[in-house]
Amino acid sequence: MEEQMKEWPEPFSTTGGKTSMLVTMQEQVKEWLDQDKVDLFLGYKMVQKHPLPHCFTKDNLDEVDELIAGQARYSLEKIATKIAAERPEIKIGLLARDCNQRALNVLYVWNQLNPDNLETINVNCCPSKLKEHGDCSYLEPEQVGSFKKMIGIDNIIEVKAAEEFSQEDRFNRWMYEFQKCLKCYGCRNICPVCFCEECSLEHTDLIATGSIPPEVPIFHLVRAVHMGGRCIDCGLCEDTCPVDIPLRLLYRKVNETVEDVFGYVTGTNADQSPFNLLGDEVTLKIKPI
Amino acid sequence: MTNSIAEIEDAACIFVIGTNTTENHPLIARRVFRAKEKGAKLIVADPRNIQLARFADIHVRHRLGSDVALLNGMMHVIIKNDWHAKSYIDERTEGFDELKKVVETYTPDKVEAISGIAQGDLERMAELYATNSPAALLYAMGITQHTTGVDNVKSCCNIAMLCGNVGVRSGGVNPLRGQNNVQGACDMGGLPNVFPAYQPVTVEANNEKFSKAWGKKLPDQIGYTITDMIPAMLNGKLKALYVIGENPMMSDPDQNHINKALEKLELLICQDIFQTETTQKADVVFAAASVAEKEGTFTNTERRCVKVNIAIDPVGNALADWEIISKLSTAMGYKMSYENSEEIFNEMTSVTPSYGGMTYERLGLDGLQWPCPNSEHPGTPFLHKEQFTRGKGMFHAIEYLDPDEMPDDKYPYFLTTGRNFAHFHTGTMTRASAHLHAEQKTGYVELNPEDANKLAVQDGDMVLLSTRRGEMKTPARVTSKVKPGVLFVPFHFAECPANILTNPAFDPIAKIPEFKVCAAKIEKAP
Amino acid sequence: MDYKIIPSICSYCGCGCGVLFQVFDGKLVGTLPMKTHLVNEGKLCIKGWNLHEHVVSDKRLKSPMLKKDGNLQETTWDEAIQTTADKLKAIIQKHGPDSVGVLASAKVTNEENYLAQKFTRAAIGTNNVDHCARL
Numbered sequence: 001m002e003e004q005m006k007e008w009p010e011p012f013s014t015t016g017g018k019t020s021m022l023v024t025m026q027e028q029v030k031e032w033l034d035q036d037k038v039d040l041f042l043g044y045k046m047v048q049k050h051p052l053p054h055c056f057t058k059d060n061l062d063e064v065d066e067l068i069a070g071q072a073r074y075s076l077e078k079i080a081t082k083i084a085a086e087r088p089e090i091k092i093g094l095l096a097r098d099c100n101q102r103a104l105n106v107l108y109v110w111n112q113l114n115p116d117n118l119e120t121i122n123v124n125c126c127p128s129k130l131k132e133h134g135d136c137s138y139l140e141p142e143q144v145g146s147f148k149k150m151i152g153i154d155n156i157i158e159v160k161a162a163e164e165f166s167q168e169d170r171f172n173r174w175m176y177e178f179q180k181c182l183k184c185y186g187c188r189n190i191c192p193v194c195f196c197e198e199c200s201l202e203h204t205d206l207i208a209t210g211s212i213p214p215e216v217p218i219f220h221l222v223r224a225v226h227m228g229g230r231c232i233d234c235g236l237c238e239d240t241c242p243v244d245i246p247l248r249l250l251y252r253k254v255n256e257t258v259e260d261v262f263g264y265v266t267g268t269n270a271d272q273s274p275f276n277l278l279g280d281e282v283t284l285k286i287k288p289i
Numbered sequence: 290m291t292n293s294i295a296e297i298e299d300a301a302c303i304f305v306i307g308t309n310t311t312e313n314h315p316l317i318a319r320r321v322f323r324a325k326e327k328g329a330k331l332i333v334a335d336p337r338n339i340q341l342a343r344f345a346d347i348h349v350r351h352r353l354g355s356d357v358a359l360l361n362g363m364m365h366v367i368i369k370n371d372w373h374a375k376s377y378i379d380e381r382t383e384g385f386d387e388l389k390k391v392v393e394t395y396t397p398d399k400v401e402a403i404s405g406i407a408q409g410d411l412e413r414m415a416e417l418y419a420t421n422s423p424a425a426l427l428y429a430m431g432i433t434q435h436t437t438g439v440d441n442v443k444s445c446c447n448i449a450m451l452c453g454n455v456g457v458r459s460g461g462v463n464p465l466r467g468q469n470n471v472q473g474a475c476d477m478g479g480l481p482n483v484f485p486a487y488q489p490v491t492v493e494a495n496n497e498k499f500s501k502a503w504g505k506k507l508p509d510q511i512g513y514t515i516t517d518m519i520p521a522m523l524n525g526k527l528k529a530l531y532v533i534g535e536n537p538m539m540s541d542p543d544q545n546h547i548n549k550a551l552e553k554l555e556l557l558i559c560q561d562i563f564q565t566e567t568t569q570k571a572d573v574v575f576a577a578a579s580v581a582e583k584e585g586t587f588t589n590t591e592r593r594c595v596k597v598n599i600a601i602d603p604v605g606n607a608l609a610d611w612e613i614i615s616k617l618s619t620a621m622g623y624k625m626s627y628e629n630s631e632e633i634f635n636e637m638t639s640v641t642p643s644y645g646g647m648t649y650e651r652l653g654l655d656g657l658q659w660p661c662p663n664s665e666h667p668g669t670p671f672l673h674k675e676q677f678t679r680g681k682g683m684f685h686a687i688e689y690l691d692p693d694e695m696p697d698d699k700y701p702y703f704l705t706t707g708r709n710f711a712h713f714h715t716g717t718m719t720r721a722s723a724h725l726h727a728e729q730k731t732g733y734v735e736l737n738p739e740d741a742n743k744l745a746v747q748d749g750d751m752v753l754l755s756t757r758r759g760e761m762k763t764p765a766r767v768t769s770k771v772k773p774g775v776l777f778v779p780f781h782f783a784e785c786p787a788n789i790l791t792n793p794a795f796d797p798i799a800k801i802p803e804f805k806v807c808a809a810k811i812e813k814a815p
Numbered sequence: 816m817d818y819k820i821i822p823s824i825c826s827y828c829g830c831g832c833g834v835l836f837q838v839f840d841g842k843l844v845g846t847l848p849m850k851t852h853l854v855n856e857g858k859l860c861i862k863g864w865n866l867h868e869h870v871v872s873d874k875r876l877k878s879p880m881l882k883k884d885g886n887l888q889e890t891t892w893d894e895a896i897q898t899t900a901d902k903l904k905a906i907i908q909k910h911g912p913d914s915v916g917v918l919a920s921a922k923v924t925n926e927e928n929y930l931a932q933k934f935t936r937a938a939i940g941t942n943n944v945d946h947c948a949r950l
Contacts, residue, residue: 039816047822048653050851052835055818072850072857079837083818086839090816145327152326179343180322182315183710184861185724186848202727210729210766212311212340212710240848242319242858244326294830294854315860316830433949466829468921470928471948477928479919479946485929490942505937508912512935512942515949518916527916527943529906533931534920540950556902563874573899574887576876577923580826581836581843581867585924587824589831589854594925600821600836601843601870605877606892610920610927614934616892620900623938625930633926641929654822654833655853711861713827721875722868725861801949 025121026067029093033058038093038119042079044070053079069095069123075192075236077103081112088114096120099234102267103192106232109273112195144244152176153246155238159253178220180243181213187223187237187247193230200226220250227251229258232267292425292461292671293591293658298323300459302330302421304414306356306445307431307805311340312710314465314590317427324425330417334359335431336705337735337777338770347413350772353703354435354692354806355404359411360444361689362400364392364451366415373419374453381676382450384684391686403689419452423460430467430707434804436693438796443685450682456673466590468714473588476643476659481512485641502640505623515541516800519793522550529556533610534577538566539715542793542802543758544786560613563717566783575613578603584630585611586652588659592669594647595656692806693794700756700808702740702776706787707805709779716781732782733766736811740774741767744813751814754778756807759789762814776809816840822849826922827862830854834866843867903939912940919946 032038033056045054045066053074056064077100080092096104101122107113144154153162153173165173188194188201200206200222207219231251238248255266264273297303297320310318318341325331325344333345334356342348351359367373368389378385397408418424426449432441446455446462454460466472478485488495490509500507513521519541521527530551541547551557551570559571568574582603588594603609608616611633615625627633631649638644643659646666651657657668672678696703711728712719719725734754736746746752748767753760754776763778763785771777780787792807819838824831825846833852837845846866850857879895880887906914917939919931928946935944 040818050654050822050849052822052849053820055820057816074847074850079818082837082844083816083839087816145323145325147328148326179340182311182318182860183728184315184859184864186859186864189864190847209727210709210711210733239850240858242315242855242860243322314828314830316832316855316858316863319858466921468947469824469826469829469831470923470925471829471921471946473925474919474921474923474928474946475948477919477925478932479928479944480932481942481945484936485932490936499936503933503937505940507936508940508942510913510942512913512944513916515918515945515947518918518943518945521916526914528910528914529903529916531915531917533918533927534922535918535947537918537947537950540947555906556899558899558903562869562876563872564876568876569887571880571887572882572902573895574876574880575895576878576880579870579875581821581823581870583924585926587826587831588925589824590829591831591854593831593854595824595831595833597823597826597924598821600819600823600838601841604875606879607875607877608892610923611930613896614927614930616896617900618930618934618938620896621903621938623934625934630924630926633930637926637929654849656831713862718827718869719862721872722865724865724868728861799949804950 022069025069026064028121029056029067030061030064032093032119033061033064038091040083040090041093041095042076043067043095073097073236073239075103075190075234076100077107077113078190078192080118081107081192081195084113084117089117091117091119093119093121096122099232100192102232103234105267105270106193106230106273107195108270110193110195115270148244153249155244155246155249157246157249159249159256162249175216177245178216179213180245181216181219182242183212183214183219184242186240186242190236190240192234192236193232220245220247224250224254228254229262229264229266229273231255290461290463290465290591291455291673292459292463294320296459296671297321297425297427297463298327300324300329300423300425302332302418302424304332304334304418304424304426305341306334306426306428307433307441308427308429308465309335309337309339309431309707310427310465313429313467313708315710317465321427330421332414332417334414336772336775346417347410349406349410349414351404351406353705353775354437355689356432356435356441357437357444357687358395358400358403358689359406360448361392361395361687362397362404362406362411363415363418364388364448365395365400366397366412367419367448367451368392370416370419372416373451377453378451381456382682382684384686387686388447388451388684391688395689418448422452422454423457424449424452424454425460425463426454427463427465429465431805433464433799433801435801435806436794436796436803437690438801439798440687440690444687447684447687450684455682456671456675456677458671461671464590469589470587472590472592473586473594476588476641477637481514485637486643499640514800516795516802519547519550522553525553528554529558530554531558531560532567533560534562536561536565536567536715536717538570539780539783539786539788542788542791542804544789545759546793560610561717562607563721565715565717576605576607577613578607578609582607583609586634592658593656594644594652594659596649596652596654693803694757694792694806694808696774696808700810702774702809702811704754704756704776704778704790704807704809705805706778706780706791709781712779712781714781716783719781732763732779732785732787734763734811735768735771735777736765737771737773737775738767738769740811741765744811746813753812753814754790754809756790756792756809758791758793761785761789776811825859825863825866827866832859832863834859834863836867843871907939913943915939915941916943919944921947
């Protein structure tokens with residue numbers, strides 16, 4: 001709970017009571033629910049000193065006074081996808097940080113959510129104005145240990161810096177990181193843009209089952225390949241990784257390749273993705289290499 | 290655990306012995322990795338090449354059941370090099386001279402003869418453990434499930450005290466509890482010799498206190514442990530058994546034996562959330578609510594009492610276990626009429642000093658670590674801070690003893706048992722979970738490639754495993770995770786039940802069976 | 816339409832990780848790691864992530880059962896409890912309270928373990944109570 005002690009920008013701040021920004025947010029949500037613009041609103045609420053995701057509804061309008069922006073970050077859009085899959089007609093309101101918005105764009109592209117049924121209240125936090133490497137879940141990036149820096153990969157390293165390691169060194173460092181994997185599938189489970197019914201990670205011809213670490217490096221490379229043109233760099237995967245594998249860096253590299261080849265920046269808008277070949281025509285041309 | 294999970298991260302040295310932490314306590318393994326990445330030294334002593342071993346500064350694969358020799362040998366080296374914590378030993382402990390006398394005889398060559406650990410390795414382990422402080426020692430069933438389980442645990446305590454590691458942050462002796470509420474079940478007096486908070490039933494004052502609180506004269510004779518109950522069933526002394534949320538048919542050693550014992554009962558009452566190998570033998574089965582369907586508290590391995598909450602209604606007509614016990618008790622003529630779980634909790638804290646300061650409100654979502662004796666007490670992250678609970682920490686001089694059964698001509702292999710990362714205990718819950726089932730569908734035996742070669746067995750071939758207790762067929766998993774001459778079988782799978790093979794010999798004090806070592810034979814299945 | 820998040824604790828191993836149960840119209844549909852929990856800090860293992868799956872399994876026992884004509888058959892709580900109590904009382908009367916044993920459980924709550932040992936000691940009148948810590 002130490003994170004709460006840090007100074008947070010509006011509307012996340014909890015020091016000094018309710019900020020005007022938070023009050024405006026709550027009023028907006030109440031209005032939407034009251035006027036049936038949305039059937040439910042996904043935000044956060046403090047439960048016994050912990051910020052937890054919460055679904056606000058018209059039946060309990062007064063509860064909206066407890067809506068907060070939530071210093072801990074959950075994939076509200078993944079919850080929305082789950083709800084929409086069961087009840088496609090429901091109109092969903094959602095508190096969206098920048099990363100949530102990028103995820104929503106991808107989910108629209110892949111027909112997992114209908115933009116007509118979604119309203120967002122946007123909160124700006126990521127990329128953070130306060131810190132260069134700011135992740136909204138920890139504005140102060142965690143310093144990784146000396147041994148990890150020496151043998152493994154620093155979680156806050158940029159793609160460019162990582163590429164400065166010699167190929168052999170880079171390979172060994174990644175192998176070190178992948179060997180820690182506990183095969184929890186958390187990176188996939190928490191990912192807002194992972195929605196496939198059949199997942200390649202569970203394909204027994206690709207990846208053997210029954211022991212850990214999962215096959216090194218295939219397991220993580222299979223996932224990385226599938227993140228191309230999908231990953232919106234929210235960092236939730238790395239945040240949920242029990243052994244601190246620098247997944248974000250890996251997927252950034254994959255997305256960089258997608259951008260180089262197709263000129264496509266994932267999540268920036270709800271336009272067609274180069275991997276989403278619906279209909280007869282490929283809508284995006286491959287850029288000459 | 291004497292210490293807390295989060296503290297492990299800041300240890301200067303972590304000594305992992307008899308715990309396959311990444312598979313069985315993944316969120317504790319996380320802290321081990323983080324400590325390592327911050328620069329801690331990692332020592333792994335495990336007969337198998339477990340995942341953590343890949344990251345160890347030193348990994349030894351000692352012979353199954355040779356833990357006392359290994360630990361005595363380390364202490365021998367530590368004392369010889371004058372690395373022990375002398376002022377700590379003087380001020381806070383007793384019995385050092387007796388310990389010293391015994392470990393003096395555990396020279397590195399003697400230890401090598403018993404355990405197979407090279408002398409240089411032993412010295413290196415001792416040096417790393419003794420010269421990097423604080424050092425946290427982690428163990429699990431690999432230490433306890435032996436006929437010398439108590440000796441093994443005491444030896445772990447010996448080495449920790451020898452280096453001044455007990456009563457300090459990020460140090461300690463840390464048994465990792467295998468089930469969510471083992472700690473709580475013990476704390477609550479689910480034991481034949483003690484009331485809640487380890488108050489002995491044989492002490493008159495305790496008996497009076499509880500007799501008064503519960504309005505009934507209570508028995509003051511120590512009862513049967515689970516290990517005593519089996520022979521008592523066989524010789525007709527125990528006529529009825531009420532089993533709550535357990536599957537002894539799968540979890541007890543020597544399945545054929547326990548099967549006979551259960552069949553002799555006049556009345557077997559089972560209470561579970563699933564049909565199990567045990568409920569199928571029952572005269573009555575009570576359908577219980579699951580973790581998501583009831584309210585109450587668990588106490589985790591770091592003594593943290595935490596609350597579970599009702600998410601959904603119980604399936605069908607299932608009832609929370611506390612409701613079932615209350616109904617049965619009332620029908621037996623001893624009235625129990627609780628409105629909810631909180632009412633029971635409040636009664637419990639009034640007679641359980643270590644939980645005395647806890648209320649549901651105070652627990653919140655973070656819980657509290659016992660001892661928490663009063664409503665102002667913040668809970669206790671680590672034990673024995675200024676002094677040991679008993680006053681002075683007691684060294685126990687311990688001699689090494691062989692396991693009950695060693696390989697011989699007829700049964701030439703060592704067999705050990707444990708868990709797979711995707712499954713839990715007897716598989717009752719995890720095998721009903723689609724994603725976990727998909728990960729590992731049935732049992733197997735780990736077999737070294739050298740042995741596989743000798744037996745002309747390929748990965749996936751069916752093999753026949755046998756011991757003096759029984760035999761079973763299972764697919765072979767050829768892997769260098771085990772040494773030549775050693776076999777490993779997970780015990781989750783009813784169709785290849787590890788416990789048809791295991792040895793029911795038990796530790797004389799803790800009554801814990803020797804699941805971790807027995808002698809076995811393996812051959813290609815006909 | 817009702818979507819709820821219920822904070823709870825994983826019931827597999829002894830770590831005691833904080834989880835959030837996702838409940839959709841009264842149905843348990845998922846498990847999430849609790850981000851701010853002191854033990855697991857927003858991470859879980861494969862068992863924790865799938866905690867809800869065993870709860871919603873169709874193999875769950877839904878009713879008490881009594882053995883009749885050699886087979887277990889579903890029955891009411893009243894009958895299951897009364898029959899059991901009568902049989903237990905008869906055994907105690909004939910062979911004494913020490914002829915009964917109870918196995919409490921490392922899988923149920925503290926409250927339930929407290930009651931199980933209280934039941935054994937006060938209602939049955941024996942200290943024959945143990946559980947699977949040794950196994």
